[in-house]
Amino acid sequence: MPALSRSTIPLTPDEQRKSGRPRVLLAGRLIFGEAGLTLDCTIRDRTENGARLKLSGPAVLPSRMTLIEIGSGMAHDCELSWRRFPEIGVSFLSSTCLEAKVTEEEPEMQRQRLRRMWQDAKPR
Numbered sequence: 001m002p003a004l005s006r007s008t009i010p011l012t013p014d015e016q017r018k019s020g021r022p023r024v025l026l027a028g029r030l031i032f033g034e035a036g037l038t039l040d041c042t043i044r045d046r047t048e049n050g051a052r053l054k055l056s057g058p059a060v061l062p063s064r065m066t067l068i069e070i071g072s073g074m075a076h077d078c079e080l081s082w083r084r085f086p087e088i089g090v091s092f093l094s095s096t097c098l099e100a101k102v103t104e105e106e107p108e109m110q111r112q113r114l115r116r117m118w119q120d121a122k123p124r
Contacts, residue, residue, distance in 0.1 A: 022046070026072075028053060029121050032065035036113060040121075043069065050081065050091040058085065065090075068118050073098040075114050 026043040030053070040056040051067065061083070067076045067090060075098055078090040098115045 027070040027121070029068045029070060029117065030055075030061070030065050031068065031114065031117060032062050036117070038117065041067075043067075044087070048092070050078070050089065051076075053088050053090060055086045055088065061088065064093075066114060068098070068114060068121065070118065070121050073118055075118070 023045045024043055026046070028041045028043045028051075030039045030041055031037070032039075039059050039061075041053040042056075044052045044054050046052075053067070061080060063080050065078060065080070067078050068074070069076075075096050076090075076092045077094045078092050081089040081091050083089075096111070098111070098118050
């Protein structure tokens with residue numbers, strides 16, 4: 001049997017990204033759908049452009065969702081890049097700090113809803 005060369009082995013999502021991601025272990029919460037469904041997750045690695053998440057359970061996820069970093073209060077509007085249960089990869093489209101003042105570009109109702117979800121998820 002011939003040996004496989006590096007070029008014939010399918011790339012994993014980790015190897016396909018444009019830049020390396022530092023490993024982290026952060027609590028996160030995904031928010032998606034019109035009803036504001038939530039799914040807890042663990043952020044396994046992250047850069048300013050995206051993250052690898054470990055899901056807390058099975059879910060049918062849309063292509064767009066919001067990721068809240070529980071510890072920092074950062075909310076990322078993101079797009080699903082890849083999935084391999086129990087992990088997914090997301091690309092960040094925009095980010096905002098939920099502790100900061102609301103800017104004119106942000107819809108206030110959406111931000112208030114995300115802020116409430118973040119505060120509910122924070123350990124007391």
